[in-house]
Amino acid sequence: MYIYDAIDQGIVDERVAQFRDQTQRFLAGELAEDDYRPLRLQNGLYVQRFAPMLRVAIPYGLLASRQMRALAEIARRWDRGYGHFSTRQNIQFNWPKLEDVPEILAHLAKVQMHAIQTSGNCIRNTTTDHFAGVAADEIVDPLVWCELIRQWSTLHPEFAYLPRKFKIAVSGATQDRAAIQVHDIGLQVLKNAQGEIGFKVLVGGGLGRTPVIGVVINEFLPWQHLLTYLEAILRVYNRYGRRDNKYKARIKILVRELKPAVFAEQVSAEWAHLRDGPATLTAQEVERVTARFTRPQYQHLEALPVQYTQALAREPAFGRWARRNVHPHKVAGYAAVTLSLKKTGVPPGDVTAAQMDAIADLADRYSFGELRVSHEQNLILADVRHSELHQLWQEAVALELATPNVGLLTNIIACPGGDFCSLANAKSIPVAEAIARRFDDLDYQFDIGELDLNISGCMNSCGHHHVGHIGILGVDKHGAEFYQISIGGDQGVQAALGKVIGPSVSQDEVPEIIEKIIHTYLALRDSEVERFIDLVRRIGTDPFKETVYGTAHQKRQTRRESVATA
Amino acid sequence: MALLIKNAKRAENLWQLLSIENTGETLVPVPSLPSGDVLVSLPLWQAARAALIARPSGRLGVCLAPADDPAQIAEDFEVFSLIAVEFPQFTDGRGYSIGRLLRERYGWRGELRAMGDVQRDQLYYLAQCGFDAFLLRTTTTQDEDRALQVALTAAADFSEAYQNSVARPQPLFRRRPLNPTAAA
Known part of the structure; x- marks a missing residue:
């Protein structure tokens, strides 16, 4: 912290x-x-x-x-x-x-928290990898850079009334768990050949109504220039981003309308004035912020101690949880653990006050008093000893936080949807629940393997449906709630936007459609190793359109024709 | 009515606003320009520059719209006694960038006035961005004394800021004490 x-x-x-x-x-x-x-x-x-x-x-x-x-x-x-x-x-x-x-x-x-800029047309909360600082595949720990961005963006006097909201994400690892390609600014922290830290800068990514993958405008920005460069991007956006239409006001539209190369030139021209100015970061400031972070005092531990491996062998349920919810750590003998907020029947991401208190206790006892929130709406204990995993698992089971479904179909990302949100076209939570019930059998889920299913109640895309391997979008069809299904989205290094595979369907039909998609996948995959997303990349969406919608689509078509001739 | 606040005090607005729309597109002959202090829009300044400079009396100011580029007047600072920036809606934040550019890049030292949909709750950020005069939007039903009193408290909204700006040329990290006491 x-x-x-x-x-x-x-x-x-x-x-x-x-x-x-x-x-x-x-x-x-x-x-x-x-x-x-x-x-x-x-x-x-x-x-x-x-x-x-x-x-x-x-x-x-x-x-x-x-x-x-x-x-x-x-x-x-x-x-x-x-x-x-x-x-x-x-x-x-x-x-x-x-x-x-x-x-x-x-x-x-009182506990050093706030709600500053969590909404509105301003720079929002900076997000990052939920395994930041502990990931085995990390190149540079992004946390200090995130805090520097937090301070710079907090109450920035020039950028409080931007054309639209503005989101910055930072990743410091090989795997991208922060979805930096679909943010207004994505920053990949890197080291160059000399071992110096810098940032690859992407702009203009985003989901929402017009999903776009961000473009790289700077391959390596030395760290000293982080804030002046961000300021240059924001100033170009603040001055030239569209304000006539809120649906065209995100930076992605400006980047697209100008062309990325022209946008990059404008940023460079602006940056030429700001570069080496007072906002240029100093080693002293980076050290100061680094020193104000509490860091776990790791001990030299044996990796995979015998009591852990024995418990894995002895208890299949523990083994299943360990496979899905325990993640590699850069320090030997430690692991990161996902506490799942995706128990079937509970809206994704919801936690009761009693659970929050219990989770705080778990953090104190097992993970140096710290927690992370993942963008998949789960909680992470980042620094758990291998030797204590079994005990933690038992406690998590008792708290109903041990659903072993991270990366699996029922680890559904969903926005609050029409049950709560006034923007939504359709409900999200009951759809998530219906799907979770349909696939409640864990063995079946493990057989299906890795699959991200994301649900948004409207095209504002808070549920990130564009980057779900399967994405579900609530749409309004003549006043009724319908759902559009897409497949092939991905949020990682190979970020991709899903493609719609057929006409929208009613809420009741959704689980059936998902089931058909899964059947198609299981029938067509070359082996258990080929994940759903790999198959879609290999064969495209057409075979799914055929098998999933072929008959239903046909039926509707026929009905329409018969109505027309009647 | 609009309420003018300058240097943290109520002031009288002596400036008459002139734009192309209310003077006509054509080059304006000197005699038809009003006397007294005139604040002209950028298009009018560009169309009637010579005539405006040739006026026998009265000061001259220019008013920038949000889309105007302050670079276009940077060479003319010596003829202006006032630069104003228009905020058609307070949620249109382009003027904040214009303010900083005028002060930090082009070196405008004179009065920098925010006008239009300018309210108490924008004054702190505006001041950070270099504005020192505010023509507040007030409604007819509003008590002006109360509006003034409320507006004058805005300067005290925050006693520190992380960023460098016109008001604080150095960012906090270049000013921060080396061993600050931890928060309780």
């Missing part, structure tokens, strides 16, 4: 006071609804279908146990006893009262 100093704390405290004053003026009728809206959004406060929704920032997904307890307390005191972890490593509360929000923010500030 980055530990605030008095200045960091002061900024967050003053933000609470500012928002308290704004809310009081709004409630007193001195601040009009339209004038208050952007202010409350930049403090994470939406007005939703049933109640306001408060989105709390979890910078780059890192959370201390005492912070988790504070979230539990908020869920109990001001909400209905639970919270929802989002795909952007944040947590959302669905039932706070607007007038209570300043008090909630004050409560958060």
